[in-house]
Amino acid sequence: MTSIIATFLGIGHLRPAPGTWASLVTTILAVLAYQAGLALLVPLAFVAATVAGFVTVPRYLAGRADRDPSEVVIDEVAGQLLALCFTILPLWNHGAALGFVSGAWPGWVAPFVLFRLFDIWKPWLVGRADRRHDAAGVMLDDLWAGLFAGIVSVVLAGLYHAVLQPWLG
Template identity: 60%
Template structure:
């Protein structure tokens, strides 16, 4: 069970860029859930992925607790859903659509791209958590990257809707 969770149903074994594949799978699942009218479930899924990740990752790593193998991607899934929550909840609260190619598509594209950027470049606190080299660090760097990505997506949306869009009108 720990292997199934840690690799997010074995998506972590996809190559290359297993973290990006996992993030993309998380976005697609998030979009599907949003389309059912239950956008509030995205942060719930983020919480569940985080909690199960904190349980599964140490078990999966076993004695090699300093490793962060590329197939462990539950941390990317949790971080991606955290990032997506920052845009999904406001869109859901306002009854707006967040579709794959229609509606408020920046509501998932921006969190996806920003999360991958923060996860790969590991700025500031993301890098600090990554350098822990333990199971907590495996999860924590992506949680922090997800928070950073979500906040950045909200700032960009605010700048667009509050400054740029009125100026262009």
């Protein structure tokens, strides 16, 4: 069970870029939940993935030399869900449509792209957590990346709605 959770049902074994695959699947599931009227599942799934990660990652890493194996992607799932909460919850609160092609598609594209950017680039606190080289660091770097991605997504949405949209007409 530990391996199933740590690898997010085996998605962590997909190549190349298992973290990107996990983030993409997570984003698709979040959008589908939103479209099914279950937007509040996204923050609940974030909490569940975070708790599951903090419980299973240390068990998965026990006795392994690699302290952050690429197949462990529950951390990407938790971080991506956190990033998505910043846009999905306000969209749900306003009754906005969220779709893959139409509707408020930037509400999932921006958090996805920004999360992957921060997770790969590892600026500031993201990199600091990653350099811990322990199970907590595996989880924390993605949670920081998700937090930063969510905040930047909200800032970009605010700039669009306050500055660009009125200017564009």
